[in-house]
Amino acid sequence: MADQPTATERFIQGILPENPVYRQLLGLCPTLAVTNGMKPALTMAAAVAFVLICANIVTSLIRNLLKPHLRIVIFTLTIATFVTIADRFLAAYLYQMSKTLGPYIPLIIVNCLIICRCEVCASKQSVFTAASDGVGQALGFGLALLSIAAVREILGTGMFFGYRVLPSVWPDWVIMMLPPGAFLTLGLLLGAVNWIEIRRSRQSGGS
């Protein structure tokens, strides 16, 4: 267990060095589907954060009772429970948003980011470490979602969080609101992150 990262390391890793979307390419379905506006992206990020942190804590609490061949069943069961709670909560308190996100909230159950964190971290480390890992990864996921949503909403509608930021002469790039816009934005941002990473590692290698 000595070679496992500490709670602080887990937290920091999740945000950028091991960003779920940009570095691990996990959870891409919601990343592509709900990023045509800042509001749905923020709601999705919050729902994933809730599920991820809760699932990590529960998994870590029962980590000594897990049997290797039954662990995935238990992860899925735990995740599904928290996703259902999040889904019902949204339908009760944010009805319009719940309609906008449609099936993508229930689909968090199969978001491999969460099951990956249960497997990699929560089923092996203490509750505190698992929780900070959940917070870190959730922040990283939220950051990725919001960065893509910002590009798509601004270019696609000239607005940011529903407020106009570009002059109304801006010809709205409808394609940014459509699925191709999601792929284009994700690809370009992914390329940019990789480019920065390579440049940084070259610089640190050279000095």
Add this chain to the structure above:
Amino acid sequence: MVTNESIIPPEPGGYQNNYLIQAWLVLLLAMVFGISLAGVQQKLGPMIEANKVNETLEKVPEVILGVKNAERLAKKGEALIITPRPIKIETAGQKKVYPVFEARYSDLSLAGWVTKASGRGYADKIELLLGFNPDATHLTGLFILEQKETPGLGNKIIEKKWRDQFVKKSTDRRLRVVKGGAKTPNDIDAITGATISSRSVVAIINKSAAELRERLALLAVTDKKDK
């Protein structure tokens, strides 16, 4: 030698390899989670149902009276009395229930009818509210409750400007979608680049108007007789 064999622990099939015993944690968690979800549903279920009903009820005055008149009425502190009156339709052996709402002014005179109707759009299901005058001779308004049409093109069906075309359209003739401007009274101008979405909405309206027109008119007649 024979006695030795009986000392060897039992092979697969013993209680430790029983699936149910191995899965005790799964079963226990399923039970705990199930109970907590039931609790969540108990608490939030009524709220979710209320949200669904409110969404429709809020729009009923607007669909019957138009936005301005509905606001005027609301300013006067009056509200329409809305009662659900589902109408069962049987066509070609198929049964269908239209969730119709009856709206009355505060003096109990009939203001009109609103029905929920849905059908296939270009991308996904389109669900809408359609308003009729008391005799169901013409439409009073249209509101799109749910749609996932293409943003920037098909989703223009939600815009008031396009929806207002349907106000005062007669229900005894089918509406027709035309491109480049409506010419006859029963023409609906298609949205540029979204002919299919426009046609889908018109098809839903034609179908529900044809199926409900006579039934609603009959209800209005019996209503007058009761008075």
